[in-house]
Amino acid sequence: MTTRIEVYIREDLVDAAGEGLIKDIEDLNVKGAKSVRFVRVTEIEGGISKGEARRIASELLSDPVSQRHVIGEVSGPVVDGAWVIEVKFNKGVTDTVADTTLKGIADMGIAGATGAKTSTKVVLRGKISKSDVENIARRLLANSVIQSFSIAKS
Amino acid sequence: MKDVKVIVLRTAGTNCDKETVFAFELAGAKADLVHINEISRGEKKLDRYQILAIPGGFSYGDDISAGRVLAVEMMNKISAQVDKFVADGKLVIGICNGFQVLVKTGLLPGFNAGEAGSGAAKQSVTLFDNDSGKFDCRWVHLNPVEGNVCVFTQGIETPIYLPIAHGEGKLIFDNEKTRDKLRAAKQGVFKYSDAAGKPGPYPINPNGSEDDLAGICNATGRVFGLMPHPERHVLSTQHPRWTRGEASERGDGFAIFRNAVAFASMEL
Numbered sequence: 001m002t003t004r005i006e007v008y009i010r011e012d013l014v015d016a017a018g019e020g021l022i023k024d025i026e027d028l029n030v031k032g033a034k035s036v037r038f039v040r041v042t043e044i045e046g047g048i049s050k051g052e053a054r055r056i057a058s059e060l061l062s063d064p065v066s067q068r069h070v071i072g073e074v075s076g077p078v079v080d081g082a083w084v085i086e087v088k089f090n091k092g093v094t095d096t097v098a099d100t101t102l103k104g105i106a107d108m109g110i111a112g113a114t115g116a117k118t119s120t121k122v123v124l125r126g127k128i129s130k131s132d133v134e135n136i137a138r139r140l141l142a143n144s145v146i147q148s149f150s151i152a153k154s
Numbered sequence: 155m156k157d158v159k160v161i162v163l164r165t166a167g168t169n170c171d172k173e174t175v176f177a178f179e180l181a182g183a184k185a186d187l188v189h190i191n192e193i194s195r196g197e198k199k200l201d202r203y204q205i206l207a208i209p210g211g212f213s214y215g216d217d218i219s220a221g222r223v224l225a226v227e228m229m230n231k232i233s234a235q236v237d238k239f240v241a242d243g244k245l246v247i248g249i250c251n252g253f254q255v256l257v258k259t260g261l262l263p264g265f266n267a268g269e270a271g272s273g274a275a276k277q278s279v280t281l282f283d284n285d286s287g288k289f290d291c292r293w294v295h296l297n298p299v300e301g302n303v304c305v306f307t308q309g310i311e312t313p314i315y316l317p318i319a320h321g322e323g324k325l326i327f328d329n330e331k332t333r334d335k336l337r338a339a340k341q342g343v344f345k346y347s348d349a350a351g352k353p354g355p356y357p358i359n360p361n362g363s364e365d366d367l368a369g370i371c372n373a374t375g376r377v378f379g380l381m382p383h384p385e386r387h388v389l390s391t392q393h394p395r396w397t398r399g400e401a402s403e404r405g406d407g408f409a410i411f412r413n414a415v416a417f418a419s420m421e422l
Contacts, residue, residue, distance in 0.1 A: 013326070016287030060226050063219060063258070065280035065328045100217035107227045 001046065003053045006075035006121065007062040008039045021122070024140050034126035037077035041086070041121055042101055046114035060104045074154075077123040083130075084152045085137045088119040093146045123154075158418040160185040161203040163193075163252075165224055170210035170249065170385060177385040178207065181411035183418075190224070193232050200235040204418040205245040208252030210319070210383055220281065220322040221254030229259055236261075244422055245414050246377040247306060250320055253369070253379030254281045257325075262379050263341050264372035265332065278332045279370070281381070282324045285362030289321035293394060294360055294382060296368050297347035303375035304343045305417050306410045313351045314344075314406035315393070316382035323361040323381040325370070336370065344369040344380055384410045 009015045018036035025033045042061055044053070053071050062069040069075075078084055089095050098116035105113045122141060124133065133151055142149040160178045162185055164171040171187055178185040183205065192198040200206065214223040228236055240246060240261065248256035256262040260277045284290060295313045327333040336342060345366040346359040353359065353366045361381075369380030384407025386392060393401035 013282070014285060016283040016285060020287040059229075060222065061218060063222070063280050063282075064277050065326060066282045096215060097217040100214050100223055103214070104218065104223045104226050107223075107230050109230060 001048075003044045003048055003071065005042045005044070005053065005057045005061055005069055005071050006039050006073075007042070007057070007067050007069045008037060008075050008077050009067055011077070013066060021140065025136055028135065028139060030128065030132045030136065032127040032132075033124060036125075037123045039075050039077060039121035039123060041119045042098070043117045043119075044101075044105070044113050045116065047112040048110060049112075052110045052112065055108065056105055056110065060101070060108065075121070078154050079123075079125065080154060081125070082154050083124040083128065083133045084154055085122040085124065085133065085141060085149055086119055086152075087122070087137070087142045087147050087149045089117070090146055090148055156419045158183040158205065158415045158422075159203045160205040160207060160415075161198070161200065162187050162207045162209055163190055164188070164209065165190045165213050165227075167213045167215055168209055168211040168251070170251075170383065173383075173385040174207050174209040174249065177388045177407070177411045178205070178415065180388055180408065181415040183411075183415045190227060190232065193235065194227075200232070200239045201242075203244070204422040205247070205414055206236075206239060208246075208248040208255050209385070210250030210252060213251055213255070216251075216322070220320075221251055221258050224251075225255045225258035228255065240372075240377060243374065243376055245305065245418055247410075247414065248379035249383055249385060250318075250323075250381055253381055254322065256377065256379040257281055261377055262372055263332070263336055263370055264377060265335060278328050279336075280326055280328075281322050282326050283322055284320070284324055284360065286356065286360075289319070290323075290360045291317070291319040292360070293317050294368070295347050295349050295351075295358075296344040296380075296382060297351040297353070298344060299340070299342040301340050302343045302371070303340045303373070304369075304371040304378050305375045306371075306378045306414050307343055308413055310409055313347055313349060314409075315349075315387065316384055316407055317386050318360055318382045320361070320381055323363065325363040325365075325367045327364060333365065337365075339373050341370050341373065342367050343371050343378060344382075383407070
């Protein structure tokens with residue numbers, strides 16, 4: 001069983017990484033990006049209960065003051081019409097954050113997690129063509145040697 | 155003067171541990187560098203020490219967020235010892251990554267905590283991404299908050315000069331009540347300022363911290379955390395312009411360690 005947890009910064013706080021990406025997009029000479037929000041995705045393999053998933057999400061993966069999380073749902077920053085780029089590691093690439101996440105889960109006394117994967121979801125709002133979004137993903141977000149990406153419009 | 159024993163806690167990714175040991179030993183204490191596993195396995199006991207220091211670095215690579223994984227480990231594996239340490243009125247200092255750990259365990263500011271600020275309290279502030287989105291590594295001025303209750307900083311009345319090195323140092327409150335409570339209890343300890351003690355936007359405030367706060371303590375003043383690195387400025391020659399005659403006899407950070415050791419020697 002896979003439990004997917006998405007963590008994102010509170011909407012009223014500045015997403016500094018998102019602001020930085022908007023500047024990088026401008027440097028690519030792509031116009032129209034209005035806002036960017038990053039979402040950190042963690043997929044946990046194994047038999048963990050809903051209560052354990054809630055604990056992992058609230059105590060380990062998210063910050064109660066600055067962030068919000070959802071379990072098995074589409075996260076808050078994804079709005080209709082936004083482009084959603086998800087960047088994942090290729091098979092066989094070491095995912096160190098996932099390894100640390102498993103350590104944290106074990107420290108919490110939760111025994112059922114057998115594996116984990118992380119990915120990054122980028123929610124891009126604005127009037128941008130799909131080819132420009134592909135260009136952004138390829139040149140700014142994914143390292144093709146170790147990562148791949150998918151693009152969807154919500 | 156009674157001997158003071160300090161435990162400097164380290165784990166994977168800690169990188170300011172030896173400087174912190176040096177600073178406490180310069181101040182007259184005996185400092186042990188101890189891996190957290192030695193405590194969780196029962197090989198070392200916190201209650202043999204008067205001061206606990208959680209040094210700077212990138213514990214567990216800052217994976218997930220800075221200090222989070224070590225905070226979870228402390229809360230789940232050694233919380234009984236940490237709670238007793240705090241409840242006994244012993245001193246705790248968290249520097250940079252250590253400050254992030256103390257905030258994420260709820261030990262700072264320690265609201266809703268148990269006796270004398272002990273116990274894993276609900277987290278009510280956090281240290282968040284710098285507004286700049288960048289890792290800032292340079293020297294800053296810190297103005298002590300007048301009347302603050304922190305035992306580590308008593309006698310520091312003018313701005314001090316310390317280095318920072320962080321990407322997640324913006325202190326934010328969960329709500330206005332927490333901010334008001336912290337102000338009323340005089341738990342704000344240092345604010346980012348210019349050399350004359352005047353606050354201002356970036357670059358004076360390097361990360362966008364609310365109320366310009368660089369360091370806070372709990373209600374007893376015995377648990378203290380700050381983003382800048384006092385252990386990196388205990389000698390005059392660590393001042394970036396010491397050859398131009400701008401340094402004093404001791405680095406500005408030394409007073410924090412001297413105060414802690416003197417307090418522990420007399421009171422603990």
